Each structure stands twice: as C-alpha cells, then as structure tokens.
Amino acid sequence: MQFIDRHIENTIKNALQxxxxxxxxxxxxVGKTVLLNRLIDKIEKPYLFLNGEDILTIQALERRSVLHYxxxxxxxxxxxxxxxxxxxxxxxxxxxxxxxxxxxEIIVTGSSAFDINKYTGExxxxxxxTYYLFPFSELEYNQFENLIDxxxxxxxxxxxxxxxxxxxxxxxxxxxxYLQELVNSxxxxxxxxxxxxxxxxxxxxxxxxxxxxxxxxxxxHELANQLGLSRNTIEKYLDLLSKVFIIHxxxxxxxxxxxEITKNSKWYFYDNGIRNALIANLNPLDLRNDQGQLWExxxxxxxxxxxxxxxxxxxxxxxxxxxxxxxxxxxxRGGKLYAYEFKWKKNKKSKTPTAWQEAxxxxxxxxxxxxxxxxxxxxxxxxx
Numbered sequence: 001m002q003f004i005d006r007h008i009e010n011t012i013k014n015a016l017q018x019x020x021x022x023x024x025x026x027x028x029x030v031g032k033t034v035l036l037n038r039l040i041d042k043i044e045k046p047y048l049f050l051n052g053e054d055i056l057t058i059q060a061l062e063r064r065s066v067l068h069y070x071x072x073x074x075x076x077x078x079x080x081x082x083x084x085x086x087x088x089x090x091x092x093x094x095x096x097x098x099x100x101x102x103x104x105e106i107i108v109t110g111s112s113a114f115d116i117n118k119y120t121g122e123x124x125x126x127x128x129x130t131y132y133l134f135p136f137s138e139l140e141y142n143q144f145e146n147l148i149d150x151x152x153x154x155x156x157x158x159x160x161x162x163x164x165x166x167x168x169x170x171x172x173x174x175x176x177x178y179l180q181e182l183v184n185s186x187x188x189x190x191x192x193x194x195x196x197x198x199x200x201x202x203x204x205x206x207x208x209x210x211x212x213x214x215x216x217x218x219x220x221h222e223l224a225n226q227l228g229l230s231r232n233t234i235e236k237y238l239d240l241l242s243k244v245f246i247i248h249x250x251x252x253x254x255x256x257x258x259x260e261i262t263k264n265s266k267w268y269f270y271d272n273g274i275r276n277a278l279i280a281n282l283n284p285l286d287l288r289n290d291q292g293q294l295w296e297x298x299x300x301x302x303x304x305x306x307x308x309x310x311x312x313x314x315x316x317x318x319x320x321x322x323x324x325x326x327x328x329x330x331x332x333r334g335g336k337l338y339a340y341e342f343k344w345k346k347n348k349k350s351k352t353p354t355a356w357q358e359a360x361x362x363x364x365x366x367x368x369x370x371x372x373x374x375x376x377x378x379x380x381x382x383x384x
Contacts, residue, residue, distance in 0.1 A: 004140050004167070006035050007309045008131055012107070013039055015129050018077075019098045021106040026133035027245035027270065028111045028186040031164045033082055035133060036109065040080070047078040052086040052108075061093050066100040077103045084108035091123035098127055113243040134245075135162035135271050137305040139378045150374065155285045158294040161273025172282075179277035188244075202227055204278070206237055210247060210267045211279045214293040215328070217252075217264035217320070238267065245270055248304070253317030253330045257359050261320045272298050295344035296328060299368055302377040303329075310380050325353035327365075337363035346371045 012022055012035075026032055040047060050057040060072060073079065079097070084090050090108070097104055138150070145153065160166055160175055163182065169175045188203065205227055210218065220238075224231045241247050247269050252262035269275040272294055276282050285291060307314055314333040320326035329340040337360050341350045352365040368376050 004136060004164075005143060006031065006038075006133065007137065007140050008133060009035060009038060009042075011309075012131055013042055015131075016043070016078075016105045016107070018103045018105055019101075019127070021094050021098060021108060021124055021128040023128050023130040024107065024109045024133060025113055025130060025245075026109075026111065027135075029163060029165065029182060030133050030135050032109045032111070032133055034164075036080055036082060036107065039107070043078065045078050046076040047080055048073055048076045050079070050081045052081055052083040052090070057081070058087055061087055061090075064093065064096065066096060069097050070101060073101065073104070077101075077105060079104060079106045081106070081108045083111060085110040085112055095123040095127065098124075111244070113245070132308045134301075134305045134308070136164055136167070137162065137309070137377075138302050138374065139306055139309060139380075142378055147374075151370075154370070158272055158285055158291075158298050159276055159282060159288075161271040161276075163271060163273060166273070176277070176282045179273045179282070183274060183277045202229060203237060203241070206234070207241065207246070207278050210238075211269070211275045214268060214275070214290075215296045216266065217261075218267055219264060246274060250300075250316055250318055250329075253319045253332070255359070257321075257355070259321040259323060259355060261322060266318050268297050268300050270301055270304075272301070291344050292342075295370075296342045299342055299373055299377065300329065302373075306377050306380075319356065321353075321355050323355075325355045327353060327356060339363055339365045340376075341365075341367045343367055343369045345369070 012024065015022055024032055024035070036049075040049070050060070052058070061069075081087070081090075087093065094106060094108070098106060141150070141153075160172075160179065163179070165178055166175050169178060188200065206223065209223060209226060220231050220234045223229075223234045227234070229237075238247070238249070242249060247267050250266045250268065252260070252264065254260035254262045273282075275297060276294075281288070285294070288294070304316075306312070307316075312333065314331050317330040317332070318326070318328060319330050319339070327339045328342045331338040331340075339352070339356060339360075343350060346369050348369070350367050356363070356365075366376075
C-alpha cells in the first residue's frame with residue numbers, strides 16, 4: 001500500500017507550542033485521524049487521545065475544573081482531541097486548560113468549521129493556530145509520480161477527485177460506489193444535523209444546481225425560485241455547505257471601475273469526485289461535455305490547497321465587466337495582481353481583455369492549461 005506523506009505534517013509538528021492549541025480543520029474522510037497518528041509517532045511523548053464523538057469523552061470534559069483536568073492528564077502534556085467540535089463549549093474548556101496547566105500542548109481536529117469556530121473562536125483568541133487538510137493534492141503526489149504518471153492520472157482525477165480512500169480501490173465501480181457513500185453518509189452528516197435541518201432533498205438539489213454552474217456566476221434569487229426557498233435560506237445553506245468543506249465561494253474583483261461586476265459570486269467544489277457524484281455522472285473524461293468545467297474546478301481546488309499548505313498570503317477573485325469581458329481567476333498578493341485563464345485544451349488561445357489591461361497595466365496575465373499547470377499548483381516558492 002502506497003503511503004502518502006501529507007504536506008502539512010511537519011508544519012503542524014513544528015507549530016506545537018506549550019499552552020497553545022493547534023486546530024486542524026477539513027472535511028470528513030480526508031485523513032485527519034491518520035495524520036494525528038503519524039504525528040504521535042513522530043512527536044514521541046506521552047499523550048492523551050480523545051474522540052469528541054465518544055460520549056465518554058464528553059462526560060470526562062464536562063466537569064469544568066482545573067484540578068479535574070490535571071488528574072485526567074496525569075503526567076501527559078500532549079492532548080489530542082479528534083472531532084472536537086462535537087464537545088459542548090469546547091473552546092472554554094481548552095482555554096481553561098491552556099491557561100492553567102503549564103506546558104500543555106493541544107491538537108484538536110474538526111470536520112466542520114462552524115462549531116469549531118463558534119466554540120473555539122473568541123475564547124481562544126491569541127492561543128490557537130488553525131490549519132486545513134484537504135483531499136490529496138498534486139503537491140503531495142509529487143512524492144512518487146513522474147510527469148508521465150501525472151498526465152495519465154490527471155484524466156481520472158478530473159472525474160473521480162482525490163479522496164485518500166480512492167488510492168486503495170482499483171475498480172472504477174468500487175470508486176464510484178465509495179464516492180456515492182461519501183456524499184450520502186459523511187459529507188452531509190454535519191449539516192443535516194446542524195440547527196435541526198432536516199430538508200436533505202433541498203440541500204442536495206441546491207448542490208446539484210451549483211454543480212451545473214461551475215465557472216458561472218450564481219444568482220441567489222434564481223436559486224431561491226428554482227428550489228422554492230427564500231433568498232436568505234439559500235445564503236444560509238451555501239454558507240453552511242462551505243463550512244463543512246464541500247463548496248467554496250469566489251467573489252468578483254473590482255477597484256471601482258464602473259463597468260466591473262462584483263455583486264454575484266461563483267461557487268466551486270473542493271473535490272471533483274464529490275461534484276460528479278452529486279450529479280450522478282462519473283463517466284470517463286472522453287465521454288463528457290463538461291471537460292472545461294471539470295478542469296476549472298480541479299485547477300482551482302489544487303491552487304487553494306497549495307495556498308493553504310505553503311502559507312501564501314493571497315486574496316482570490318474572478319473578474320467580469322457588464323460588456324462580458326472576463327477573467328477566470330485573479331490573485332491579489334504581494335501588492336500585485338495576477339490574472340489567469342483556464343483552458344483544458346492546449347491549443348485554445350486567449351488574450352488579456354482590453355478593459356483589464358487598461359485598468360491594471362502592471363498586472364500579469366497567464367493561461368493555465370494541461371501543459372503548464374503543474375508549476376502553478378506544485379512549485380513551492382519561498383516568498384509570496
């Protein structure tokens with residue numbers, strides 16, 4: 001079995017500090033628990049490992065007493081809590097520990113951002129560092145793949161995505177079945193139990209509508225009409241879906257050029273396999289008519305992984321004007337603007353839109369295609 005080292009592993013190990021909390025967030029089934037076990041082996045110190053979904057863990061931590069927590073820890077000064085967002089008022093509990101137990105190092109994980117932020121946000125201000133774990137990245141595949149391997153595997157990943165378990169499944173039918181189970185049993189589990197949301201059918205239909213609009217601006221008003229929901233409910237559902245790491249939002253860029261559009265957003269999936277499982281289309285790439293959408297979603301998800309793992313300080317946007325000039329991806333970093341167009345087919349040409357060139361003459365413009373994409377998503381520069 002091929003084991004893939006996670007790019008963020010040493011970052012987390014080096015970030016551990018006495019009386020600080022490491023928060024590791026990411027969707028279910030991306031390997032957070034595996035990563036924790038790897039860290040335990042490398043850190044080599046006595047530790048206490050708790051599972052936030054275990055009722056015994058919740059009962060052990062609900063007694064809010066420093067003396068009780070010291071007794072629970074004994075001589076251990078490394079506390080690890082998996083799925084910590086399941087523990088009521090976990091932020092206040094962790095604050096009490098790090099403020100009163102000398103030398104205590106803590107790592108907590110969460111498969112949803114809303115609870116972990118709600119309960120660890122304010123109480124742990126200045127006491128925590130947050131990191132993200134995603135499905136496997138091209139950056140991580142570099143450990144054992146050469147250029148020939150990558151070209152072959154890319155066509156499959158555009159359809160099936162990069163969830164870790166897929167690397168252990170040989171049969172395409174088994175991979176499709178796994179993705180369907182992942183959608184139905186894991187990824188929607190958090191959101192459908194949050195705030196007593198029971199309308200799973202509406203949530204699934206919303207995700208399917210988003211899936212068909214990859215690369216296009218999304219109108220909340222139109223979504224509301226199609227689903228028979230209010231605009232506020234649509235915005236709430238989209239926000240929650242982003243907080244369980246299924247989709248993410250990209251806003252429009254503008255520096256007050258009158259013709260620029262900023263009011264609408266684009267939404268992308270963190271993983272192509274999840275997107276395709278939701279629309280029940282896991283056909284091979286050559287049999288599809290959405291190759292451009294798959295390419296755009298994939299390359300953006302890989303870029304976001306690289307940004308998170310390498311510590312890029314960057315703001316991401318798309319750009320469009322009322323007269324239909326547009327650019328797929330804008331990055332504002334280091335005081336400079338970088339513009340990118342995504343083209344799956346290598347022979348597709350594109351030039352800088354006139355309005356963009358006139359408004360932002362000092363920016364850079366590049367086309368990312370299947371020939372040159374690897375440098376954009378795997379090369380690790382030292383400075384950003």
